[in-house]
Amino acid sequence: MKILGISAHYHDSAAALVVDGVPVCAVQEERLSRHKNDSGFPIGAIEWCLDHARIDPADLDAVIFYERSMLKFERILTSALRAFPSSWRSFPNAIKNSLGEKVWVRGIISSYLGVPRNKIFFTGHHASHAAAAFLTSPTRRAAILTADGVGEWATLTVGHGERANGTTDITLLREVRYPHSLGLLYSTFTAYLGFAVNEDEYKVMGLAAYGRPTMTEQVGKLIRRTPDGAFTLVPEYFEYQTTAARSYSSRFIDLFGPPRNAYEPIDLATTEGQRYADCAASLQRVLEDTLVDIARTLHRETGLPDLCFGGGVALNGVANARILTESGFERVFVPPAPGDAGCALGAALYADRIYFHNPDRDVPDHPFWGPPVNAAELAQAAREDGQGVEELDEGPLIERVADELAAGRVVGWMDGACEFGPRALGHRSILAAPHSIEMRDRLNRDIKYREEFRPFAPVVPIEAATRYFDVPPGGVRLSRFMSGVFPVRREWRSQLAAITHVDGSARLQALERGMAPRLYALLEAYGRRTGIPVLLNTSFNVAGEPIVNRALEGYSTFRRWGIDALVAGPTLVMKHVASPVTSLKEAVA
Numbered sequence: 001m002k003i004l005g006i007s008a009h010y011h012d013s014a015a016a017l018v019v020d021g022v023p024v025c026a027v028q029e030e031r032l033s034r035h036k037n038d039s040g041f042p043i044g045a046i047e048w049c050l051d052h053a054r055i056d057p058a059d060l061d062a063v064i065f066y067e068r069s070m071l072k073f074e075r076i077l078t079s080a081l082r083a084f085p086s087s088w089r090s091f092p093n094a095i096k097n098s099l100g101e102k103v104w105v106r107g108i109i110s111s112y113l114g115v116p117r118n119k120i121f122f123t124g125h126h127a128s129h130a131a132a133a134f135l136t137s138p139t140r141r142a143a144i145l146t147a148d149g150v151g152e153w154a155t156l157t158v159g160h161g162e163r164a165n166g167t168t169d170i171t172l173l174r175e176v177r178y179p180h181s182l183g184l185l186y187s188t189f190t191a192y193l194g195f196a197v198n199e200d201e202y203k204v205m206g207l208a209a210y211g212r213p214t215m216t217e218q219v220g221k222l223i224r225r226t227p228d229g230a231f232t233l234v235p236e237y238f239e240y241q242t243t244a245a246r247s248y249s250s251r252f253i254d255l256f257g258p259p260r261n262a263y264e265p266i267d268l269a270t271t272e273g274q275r276y277a278d279c280a281a282s283l284q285r286v287l288e289d290t291l292v293d294i295a296r297t298l299h300r301e302t303g304l305p306d307l308c309f310g311g312g313v314a315l316n317g318v319a320n321a322r323i324l325t326e327s328g329f330e331r332v333f334v335p336p337a338p339g340d341a342g343c344a345l346g347a348a349l350y351a352d353r354i355y356f357h358n359p360d361r362d363v364p365d366h367p368f369w370g371p372p373v374n375a376a377e378l379a380q381a382a383r384e385d386g387q388g389v390e391e392l393d394e395g396p397l398i399e400r401v402a403d404e405l406a407a408g409r410v411v412g413w414m415d416g417a418c419e420f421g422p423r424a425l426g427h428r429s430i431l432a433a434p435h436s437i438e439m440r441d442r443l444n445r446d447i448k449y450r451e452e453f454r455p456f457a458p459v460v461p462i463e464a465a466t467r468y469f470d471v472p473p474g475g476v477r478l479s480r481f482m483s484g485v486f487p488v489r490r491e492w493r494s495q496l497a498a499i500t501h502v503d504g505s506a507r508l509q510a511l512e513r514g515m516a517p518r519l520y521a522l523l524e525a526y527g528r529r530t531g532i533p534v535l536l537n538t539s540f541n542v543a544g545e546p547i548v549n550r551a552l553e554g555y556s557t558f559r560r561w562g563i564d565a566l567v568a569g570p571t572l573v574m575k576h577v578a579s580p581v582t583s584l585k586e587a588v589a
């Protein structure tokens with residue numbers, strides 16, 4: 001059975017194709033359109049999926065949209081009417097957005113693809129999140145938690161899933177409904193702290209490490225816990241339910257002080273800068289405490305050792321680590337794409353198993369479902385551009401790249417299929433030596449153009465993870481797709497300064513050889529040179545751009561910014577003018 005899953009019209013659109021129960025490919029629209037977080041109808045992603053699998057739209061057995069658009073419309077309409085007359089300004093906007101695209105999804109899909117309307121189906125938004133988390137994980141029985149901003153009505157669900165005797169069951173037991181939402185609580189603070197909502201939530205998490213949770217009492221006024229273990233938000237502090245213009249109210253400002261101007265940099269040396277950091281730390285603490293309590297209740301209720309966690313909130317690696325260590329679950333599975341893009345795959349798998357009762361199948365445990373890189377394209381572009389191109393066999397290439405990294409050079413690394421999800425997990429990465437603060441600052445300054453408080457992440461062979469990082473039982477699994485933040489062991493912090501956050505933590509990727517064998521070999525080769533098989537691994541993009549997809553996009557980024565070497569397949573391109581080399585000996589010593 002050939003099933004196409006689609007997520008669109010809210011944030012980060014994507015398409016995924018499942019054939020005979022197994023994913024064949026999946027890609028976010030932004031990787032193809034080159035518009036970061038592209039939320040449009042993912043026609044490019046759909047076309048690529050069908051082309052890649054050599055499937056004609058007429059051959060599709062079903063197309064699944066990741067949420068019930070009529071229900072979402074009902075939520076927007078009902079919320080607007082409830083808030084009337086204060087909502088009158090946002091009402092036309094809500095109607096326009098919903099009527100224009102969201103409600104008439106069946107017609108849009110049918111006309112774009114020429115697929116008959118009776119082959120087009122819908123799943124619940126959180127059912128898609130739940131399926132993306134549970135059906136892509138290797139567990140057969142697990143509790144399920146989903147949390148995001150909002151889908152149709154639900155913002156958080158708890159339940160359980162089971163794969164047994166070839167059949168699949170996903171049961172969502174309870175839900176928290178809009179406007180009560182952990183994701184929207186976090187997004188409200190994201191806006192208040194002057195960052196872009198639905199995009200920069202991870203900056204709030206990074207900033208939190210610089211602050212102290214001195215305002216948890218104030219944050220506690222915004223969110224009330226209910227006897228059943230859930231929560232409600234106190235509406236007087238929020239405005240997102242009444243206007244699209246601002247998410248926090250004047251009472252919110254009374255409580256926390258004036259909001260940050262997005263155009264002013266955060267200076268942590270000032271009282272004001274520290275207030276923002278303390279605010280982020282307080283929010284982060286309250287979010288973690290709430291999630292831990294919900295997960296603990298779910299663990300008690302289900303008695304299951306495994307938890308599958310999906311939805312955009314599952315991108316919060318600090319909270320995930322606390323859920324793992326404090327809720328009672330032995331293992332926590334977060335998929336590589338827990339957000340709405342991942343719902344394209346979740347919806348397709350949900351339809352396959354639940355709607356069509358197809359037999360249970362194991363889903364390969366990796367994130368590499370996107371377009372493959374074309375090394376010949378890189379070689380041709382670099383030659384035409386007059387750059388030195390070398391074609392090397394696998395072994396010599398790995399050794400050569402390890403030499404360059406050990407000499408302090410920054411390497412753009414493209415390998416195989418693009419990652420599905422927001423994180424570079426070894427196929428579209430910028431790699432560098434992880435040892436010195438200078439390297440961190442250089443990357444922030446010359447390539448990523450990011451705030452200084454943003455940490456870089458390390459990648460380490462799975463077998464060596466606990467030597468360098470204080471990873472609890474189950475933490476290595478959580479680190480498979482960089483979903484947990486754990487302490488760097490004290491004795492290694494000075495030698496891993498570029499990837500150690502200000503609070504001593506790191507969002508590591510613990511790499512299994514089978515998942516990305518070339519990167520694994522590179523880590524080994526680098527370890528032979530420096531004694532430390534750890535590399536700094538950051539996504540291959542510059543600020544404001546999506547992660548590179550094609551070799552040409554990698555080449556363009558390499559040419560424009562301070563990357564010294566570029567690799568795709570067997571092709572190595574060295575920039576003619578090398579940047580200053582950090583003394584590795586000094587850094588490691």
Ligand SMILES: [Fe+2]
Binds near residue numbers: 125129148150311312
């Ligand atoms: Fe969502």
